[in-house]
Amino acid sequence: MLEWKVMSNSLLLYFLRRLIFYFVNFLDIYFRGGFNFFNSLYWRLFSGLERRLAFFVNIRYFTVPLWQEYSFASYLLSIPIRSFKIISGSFCLLFFSFIFWLIYICWVFLPIYLIFKMFSF
Numbered sequence: 636m637l638e639w640k641v642m643s644n645s646l647l648l649y650f651l652r653r654l655i656f657y658f659v660n661f662l663d664i665y666f667r668g669g670f671n672f673f674n675s676l677y678w679r680l681f682s683g684l685e686r687r688l689a690f691f692v693n694i695r696y697f698t699v700p701l702w703q704e705y706s707f708a709s710y711l712l713s714i715p716i717r718s719f720k721i722i723s724g725s726f727c728l729l730f731f732s733f734i735f736w737l738i739y740i741c742w743v744f745l746p747i748y749l750i751f752k753m754f755s756f
Contacts, residue, residue: 665746673739677732684731690724693717 685691697717700709 666743669742670739673735673742677735680735681728681731685724685728688720688724688727690721690728693720693724697721 697714698710699713700706701713701716702709
């Protein structure tokens with residue numbers, strides 16, 4: 636019993652506890668903090684891009700003519716224009732999301748790659 640008390644206060648155990656603490660703190664800051672950073676940046680950029688493309692507005696008002704003139708010609712003109720805007724907007728938003736998630740996945744696997752690179756010559 637006396638040996639355990641002496642062992643629990645040793646410098647080596649204190650060093651190991653501090654090492655584990657800093658390692659867990661790094662994981663928390665890197666992964667959770669990195670996710671929060673990328674998530675907030677993604678949604679800010681996504682909402683800005685969506686505002687420029689007016690993707691959801693075009694979906695909501697798909698059957699409403701563009702210039703609020705309810706004639707047959709304006710319906711024939713506005714539906715193809717809104718269809719093109721919806722298709723091009725969905726392509727742009729999906730491409731943006733794909734690129735952003737690739738960047739985030741690279742961010743997640745960067746420490747693993749660096750550790751692997753450190754131990755392989």
